[in-house]
Amino acid sequence: MLDPAGYTYVSADAQGDPQKQLTDIESLIAGGCDAAIVLAQDSKAVLPAFDRLKAENIPTIAYDAPVDTADATFISFDNVAVGRLQAEGMVKAIDHGNWVAIEGDSSHPIINVFRQGQMEVLQPLIDAGKIKIVAKQNIENWKPDLAQAAMEQILTQQDNKVDAVLAMNDGTATGVAAALASQGLLGIPLSGQDGDVTALNRIAKGQQTVTVWKNAMALGETAAKAAIEMAEGKAVEGEVKYKTESGKEQPAVLLTPVGITRDNLDVVVKANWISKEKLCDGVTENPPAACQ
């Protein structure tokens, strides 16, 4: 999309290091640019770089991850909706009982946004005494092997009296699924996020209930389109107002993610995200519609 419009795309990868990201952005500014698309490693540590971009009058997009500033346009998926879709998918399967929450790395502020969405759906049920969150753990770096050990300990602590597991992404769900399998509990409602191939396959097999799929292609296209519009001083299409972590008002374009359950697995196949063969691999009894 950028090339035909006469722009060149130059990129730098900070590899998870907020410090490197700052130097990267400085050298990109020095090299001259019309617009910057930044995937922030940290919502606050990246602010000095955003100040530099503003001083140079370079229109800036905060891509995917939130940045706590009013001076950039936030282009991301609606992450509150991610949490909401996870909870809605789960509640459709079970609206009561003992739930376990497996959350992401506690140093990533985005988990609070996911939780906010989850609670929009779950809080009324918790208040009514139908759902009880019996255990909660954060998983360092969202590592599947740690999620497995944590889930094993929680199942031991609860003597297997767990009815559903609200996992925040598909990686941790992989660890949870392994822990459930070793207790013969695989198949109880389990959530995820990202639309990982393995998670979609689990949904087809009835081992996971829901994943929230964010079409990365669509996000990239939206960001590129917005960057061109901003560089040319036009209004960004579909712009709304978004409140940042500290309450600053930020222009934003928020795409809606899709909750994938057994009933709409065909969506990811049609989008060429996963082949039918991979999706339905190992599905034997009671195949979902997408595998028939």
Add this chain to the structure above:
Amino acid sequence: MAVATVRPRSFSDNIAQAAGLDARLLAMLGILVLIWLGFDFLTSGIFLTARNLFNLSLQVSVVGIMACGMVLVIVARQIDLSVGSQLGFIGVFGALLQTEILPIADPNTWWLACIAMIVVGTIIGVVQGVLVAYAGIPSFVVTLGGLLFFRNAAYQINEGRTISPLNETFQLLGGGINGSIGATWSWVFGIAAIAGVVLVVLRGRQRRRGHGVAQRTPLTDAITIGVWSALIIAFVMTMNAYQQPKTGIAMGIPIPVLILIGVALAMSVIAKKHRFGRHVFAMGGSPESAELAGIDTRLLTVKVLALMGFLCGLASIVITARLNAGASATGTMTELNVIAAAVIGGTSLAGGIGTIYGGILGALIMQSLESGMILMGVPTPMQKMVLAVVLVLAVWIDMAYRRRQAT
């Protein structure tokens, strides 16, 4: 290895000697028992259930296997920071091999994949070893490079996608629902282990007679056999007391734990009895003297790091099989757990001092703290803070103990 000191023998020394253990080990066992009892109290009796001890033994196996290698690496005055990344890379490689290259359901797939994973680990170790020993680059730098390289290679070779499920037989190596050997075989293992202890004690008597060294009293030997037999029987009974959920069949010893025991025994023999191990300790104690004594210290360094890579391959099999998935984030930061286990177990970063069983006990202490705190519902950042304090405290106590012994 241990520096010989002459001092009056205390009561605890006598018992320790009877069990063939040193006083430091006894102290570590004491601390472990205290931690277990403490958690049992704090979790109102959940911690010391057969089920939790079964979990614990599985959870400790990966770091335990790698700690055995790390002890020797540190004894040789080197470090390996790449072990966590190797774990991730070899895991993704092994998973890809099973799902993309070999036929996944074929009965030969599991062992072909295992051999390939171990070979890859060993090759990584050899390459890093050559860079350290022959190119003269410090191991800290070489393996820091390895840490970055293999973590990113783990993402690169499959674009960060998780690969699952894996071959069914392969999964057993991770100790899942069917990955234990059952009650009967666990008892067979226990009896064989006790027979092994008796054999070792008898051979010790024979050797001392042959060399004309003062014989241990029969009572001491009887206590040795008694203590070890009791530990072995308690272990087998615990593993058998945990039943498969739903069917109620006794689980027995999980396969990863058998692998860990095998590695620990083999590595202890290598470290203590084998020429290779003695050379490593000599080199760690004083590289110059070792070289003057005719030891090829460069080749030895390559071998030590190759052995570490071999064990990374083995550990990677266990963690990948256990998770039933090859995920590129697997093993991130695990190098720190492995090094911490070796250090808590009394391995000196100055080189020349360390024991295999110390490394495993170190791993067990850390995993007990982590698992116990999850049972109590302690938030993750708090868990890490506690582990950090324990690490520093353990080394401090260890150094104080060594200083007291030296005077």
